[in-house]
Amino acid sequence: MRISTQTFYDRSLNSLQSQQTALSRLGMQVGTQTRVMTASDDPIAAIRALGIGKSLSVNAQFAASRTQANQSLGLSDNVLGNVASTTHKIKELLVQAGDNALSDVDRAAIATQLESQMDQLMGLANTRDGNGQYLYAGFKSASPPFIKQADGSVSYVGDQGERLMQVDAARQMAANDNGRSIFQSVQANAKYIGSTPASNTGSAMFKGTSVVNANDPNFGKDFDITFLAGEYKVMTKDTPPVVIATGPYKDGGTITFGGMQMAVTGTPVDGDVIHVTTAKNAGTDMFSALSDVISALRQPASGGGSPAFAKINNALSTANVKFSNALDNVLTVATSVGARMAELDMLDEGGEDRRVSEEGSLENLVGLDMIGAISQLERQKMAMQATMLTIMKVQSLSLMDYVK
Known part of the structure; x- marks a missing residue:
């Protein structure tokens, strides 16, 4: 059977193109380290891999949400620690002010120190996060939640909203606490x-x-x-x-x-x-309680046994209990923040376990045997080179090669 030159060229070209396609596909597989490049390579594996990929993407989004929530709660944990320290200092000053040997000037000096603690407490209540949002303003996070009025009183102008974040498939978590729950609340068992x-x-x-x-x-x-x-x-x-x-x-x-x-x-x-x-009916605002006792300490007293002296001591007794209740509330909120951070750590561990498991499943489905693939790639290169050499050799032949 005779094979024409044109037929030989056509078949050689087709073979060369086929080998080039196979070589290119092998190169892409090695480059991406993936066996399934298109759904036609392995339809079942491709469909299952698509589902696992979506699951990995969702898991990564939950992990990002947990990171953001952890940052917000971590900042709140630090602030609440400072609030507790400030409240401890206020209680120490109240005990100091109860010394019956103090003069009016001494009590006025303590009142000045309490004013400084009030300013510090105000600064903590209006803390901003890394995005410039007010941490304890609820949903009104663009403006300060606590405002000092012209008469010296402090008003809460935020709301009681909680910014919920989806930190896992079945778990939404509050990444913040509103200012009212911290600075204007007491626990149910308060004194x-x-x-x-x-x-x-x-x-x-x-x-x-x-x-x-x-x-x-x-x-x-x-x-x-x-x-x-x-x-x-x-x-x-x-x-x-x-x-x-x-x-x-x-x-x-x-x-x-x-x-x-x-x-x-x-x-x-x-x-x-x-x-x-009861504590909830006696006024739960830390700023109002502090303002009342500061005003009382600035009033002159004529000595033990006088009505004025009794008013000061009664004001101190009231403030002492109020700040004991306030401290208990702050510590309770801080405990809640710590519990949420601990839960995020556990969710992170679970999320990491899922990621490792799903990536293993994905590797089993579409992963590439690199050693085998590279060997096949080299063989394909050699076959292609042989084909090209053959074509070149045939192209160089002429009738004169057979004339003796």
Whole structure:
């Protein structure tokens, strides 16, 4: 059978093109280290690889969200630590101010120190994150959440929103806490707070409350202790009020009511009142509590036993309990932040395990045997070179090569 020159050239060209395509495909496989370049290479593996790829992409997005949440919570953890330290310092100054040997000038100096602590607390409450957003403003993160008014009071102008982040397939997590929950809240088990109104004219001073029977039917209510004609009367603030305890007043004695007891010293005047209120009803704003005690410390007192001196000591007793409750609340929020950070670490570990497993599955599906592929690539190169040499050799032949 004769093969024409044109047929030989056509077949040689087709063979060369086929080998070139195979060589190019092998080169791409080696370059990408992937066996399945198109769905036609292995339809089943390609479909399964597509699903795993999407899963890896989602897992990577969750990991990015966890990183962002961890950064925000880490900043909050540091700030709350500073808030707790500042609150400790405030409590130390309140205890110092309760020294009966202090003069009006000494108490005014402590008031100045408390003002400095208030400014520091304000700065912490208006902390910004790395993006310039206010950390404790809720959803209103573009503006400061705490504003000092012209009268010196501090107002919270943020909201109670929580920026939720999807940190895993079935877990949304708050990456922030709003300022009200930190600086204007107390825990459910916070201590009762005693206080006296400005209308009191006697020198009676209270020493805080202690719980003796939390199962008392009146425990958890608000009370007023009223003094009249050497007697005391304890009434609930129900509507109408209910008298739950009465008795003769004794300087330095203890008044028991509603599952609690309170020590009272000094001489009350008829009509004087001591309010005993649950923490949530007594005012939970740290800035307001600090402002009230600063104002009290700047008032002159004529000495022990005077009504003015009693007002200062009662204001200090009120502030002491309020800041004990505030510190407990700050530490509780800090514990919550720490728990969320620990959960993110566990989710990171789980996410990393999934990534490693899915990448292993993907490698099994579309991964390339590099040693075998490189060997095949070299063989293909040699075959192509042989084909090219053959074509060149045939092209150079002529009838004269066979004439002797």
